[in-house]
Amino acid sequence: MSKTLLEVSGVSVTFDGFRAINNLSIQVAEPELRAVIGPNGAGKTTFMDIVTGKTRPDEGYVIWGERSVSLLEMSESQIARAGIGRKFQKPTIFEEQTVRENLAMALKNRRGPLPVLFWRPGAADHARITELAQEIGLSDRLEHRAGDLSHGQKQWLEIGMLLAQDPRLLLVDEPAAGMTPAERAHTTDLLKRAAQTRAVMVIEHDMEFIRRLDCKVTVLHEGAVLAEGSLDHVTQNQQVIDVYLGR
C-alpha cells in the first residue's frame, strides 16, 4: 500500500491582491504518477514554487515524508536535498558547461562546499553518468557544451539532471514542450517507469500526452482543485468542461 509522501493542505498565496492559490489541498503518494492540468493562471507553476520553497504561502501547510516535516521552514536547497527534484518549463541547464559537468553537479552526492571541493568522480559516478547519458540519448555529447544542444536535447539533459538527483518526488513542468512525437513517447515511458518507485507530478497542457501517462489527474482552476480522478472521469465533469476543455 502506498503512503502519502507530500501533503499540501489549505494553502493560499496572494500576489499584489491576486489570489494565485486559493485554499489548495493536494496529496501525493509514493509511488504515484499524477498529472496536473488547468488553464493558464490556474496556479500550476505557483504550486510547484510553493512545494520547492521558492514562494512562501500566506497560510496553509506543506508536510513531507514519514516524519511529517514542514517544508515551509526549509530553504530551496534543503528541500531539494530532502528529495524533491524539479524540472522547469523552460529548460534551465548550465549552458557554459559540458553535459558531463551538468550531470556531475546533479549527481546525488554531498552538497557542502568542502566535500565538493575535494570530490573527484569515482568509477561509480562515471558509470552512473554514462548510464544517464544513454537514457537521455546524449552519450556522444557528454563533452560538449550544453549550450550547443538543440532545444529537445536541453529538455533531455534537464530530465537527466533530475534523475541524477535521485529524488523521491519529481515535479515536472511541461516536459514534452518542443519535443518530437517519438521523444514524447520516450518521455512518457521514462516518467511512467520513474513513477514505479517514486512520486511524479507532471504539469502538462497536451491532453494526448496526459492520456498516454494513464494516471490520476488533478484539474486546477483559479488556484484550487476543481476535480480529481481518472482522465475520463475529469473530462466528463461539467465544471471542467466549462472552464477548461470547453474553450
Added chain:
Amino acid sequence: MAADIMTRGARGPAKPRQPAPPRRRSFLAENPSVLWFMLALGLFTAVVSVLSEAFGAGLLSTSLIKVLGMTLCLCLIAIAMDVVWGYCGILSLGHFAFFGLGGYAIGMWLMYARTEIVIRENLASGTIPPTETEVTEAVTAQIFGVVGSSELPLIWSFAYSLPFQLAMVVLMPGLLALIFGWLAFRSRVTGVYLSILTQAMTLALSLYLFQNDTGLRGNNGLSGLQNIPGFLDVPQSVISMWFFWASAFALGAGYLLFAWVVWGKFGSVIRAIRDNESRVRFLGYNVEGYKLFVFTLTAVASGLAGALYYPQAGIINPAEIAPIASIYLAVWVAIGGRGRLYGAVIGAASVSLLSSWLTGGGAPNIDLGFYRIIWTDWWLVLLGLGFVLVTLFFPKGIGGLFDYLVRKRP
C-alpha cells in the same frame, strides 16, 4: 538496455557498460595553462634575480625590483578577484579593503618592532638601563607623537609580536569578509546591489582609518615599512629581492590553489552560481555557503597579498583603501579577461606597470605644438578608453586572445 535505470536508482548492482569511463587525468594534465604560467613566473623570477643589483648584473635598480615585486602582489589579488567575480559572479568592489587590512596588520609589527629596536639602542647609552614601561612609553611617543597621542591604542597591544600580527594578516580580512559576507549573502543581496554594499564597506573602513582616534595614525598611515626589524643592517637592494622572491612564491602558490579550487566540481558549482544561482539551489546546493566560502577565501588571499605589498611600498595610509582602488582591480580583471586566472595576471601586470610608467614620469610627454599631452593627466583617459574598447571589442579581454592561439576542443 537503459530502461531499468529509473527503478533501481543509484543503489542497484552496477552492470558492465560498453563505453569505458574516461581515463582519470591529473590536475595539471587538464590545466596546461597552470604549467605554462609556472614556467613563465619561474623564468621571470630567474631573469630578474640575474639582473638584480644584489645578486646579479645590477641592471635593474632596487626601486624597479620593488615595483616588480609589488606588481606580483597585485597579480595575486587580481586572481583572487577573478575567482570571486569571474568565476563566482560576485562583483566585489571591496577586495582592496582586505588587501589594505593585511598591509596594516603586518605594518603595525614592522613599525612597532623597528621603533622599539631603535629606542632600546638609544636608551642603552644611558647610565641606568631603561625599564619596560619607559621603552613602551618612548615607542608610543615616537609612533603616535604625530597624531598628538601619548597612549598606546588597545589594538597595538600585541604589535610587538610577529606571530600575532601575522595571524592578524589572515584573521582581520578573513573575519571581516566572513561577517560582511554572511550578512549580505543570507539576505540574498546580489548583483549591482551587492557591489554597492561592498563599496560602502570599503568607504566606511577607509573613513574609519582616516580618524586619528582609530589608533592607526589617521591619514599619516604607517611608514618606514621597508625597514625590516632584525635586518636593519641589510641593504635595501637585498631586502627588495627577498620580498620579490616571497611575492613570486605567493603568486605561484596562490595561482596553484585557485586553479585547483576552480577546477573540478567546486569550480563547476560556482560557475553555475554565477550563471543561474536559483537553479543551483534547486539542485540542493546551499548557494550562500559557497559564496561565503569563495568571498572569505579570496579576502584572505588579498590580505596576504597586501602584507607582502606594503613592506615593498614602504608606506600604507587609508587612501590606499579608498573605493577607487577596488574599482581599478575590477578594471584590471576585465581588461585581462574574466574567468581565466592568467587573464587576471595579464590585466593586473600590464595595466599597473603601464600606470606606474606613465604616471611616474617614465614616459616622455608628447608635444603636439598646439597641445602638450602630459601623461600624468591623460593616463586615466587612456585607461578609460582602453576599458571601453576592450569591453566592446574583446569581451573576453586580452586573455581571450589565447583562445585563438590554442584552439579549444569542439
